[in-house]
Amino acid sequence: MHATISDLITDLVHNSIEANAKEITLNVEETETNLKVVIQDNGKGMSAETLEKAKDPFWSDGKHEHRKVGLGLPFLFQTSEMTGGSAEIETKEGTGTTVTFNLDPQNVDLPMFGNFVSTAVSLMTYGFEGNLTIEHSRNRKNYSVSKNELTDALGNLNDMENMILLKQFIESNEKELR
Ligand SMILES: Nc1ncnc2c1ncn2[C@@H]1O[C@H](COP(=O)(O)OP(=O)(O)OP(=O)(O)O)[C@@H](O)[C@H]1O
């Protein structure tokens, strides 16, 4: 099962990648009293019927050959229900999907946030065609990085040296938010 909010975010971005999105935006907005995450993609979207099924932990669209269970969205709904948060999905077939959730960072039942630096690095270096933009804000401070900008500046993000630079870059941006 998922351990952290960062794992949940990874799963939701992977859903966007699996939906063939070419443009994905991950926005994480933290204040003392609220954690808001928005994942927006221009992938294949879902019909109303698919969206209903997607909330069921015992349904998956067949992309996993050996497993029928999908856990990304059910885990999101379970977490938000358990902690008095909210989660919503806006989606249109052929256009894209936006997943938004708000959670109370002070709720004792909330999973740990996890390691956001390694989440961001692995999402940025995950081999998919499209662009990914990550925006992170805490209280009044924020930063934004996009895969296209990083690739222009560094070249192939999967080169070992570039991965190290990327990790340092995200770490230093994260430090600024403290
Ligand atoms: N961003 C999205 N765009 C289009 N369809 C989506 C998106 N997110 C989820 N879905 C649909 O909802 C289904 C359920 O998603 P969920 O993440 O819960 O399970 P899964 O992706 O099938 O399996 P797993 O997450 O375990 O790999 C997906 O199979 C897919 O059909």
Ligand SMILES: [Mg+2]
């Ligand atoms: Mg999934």
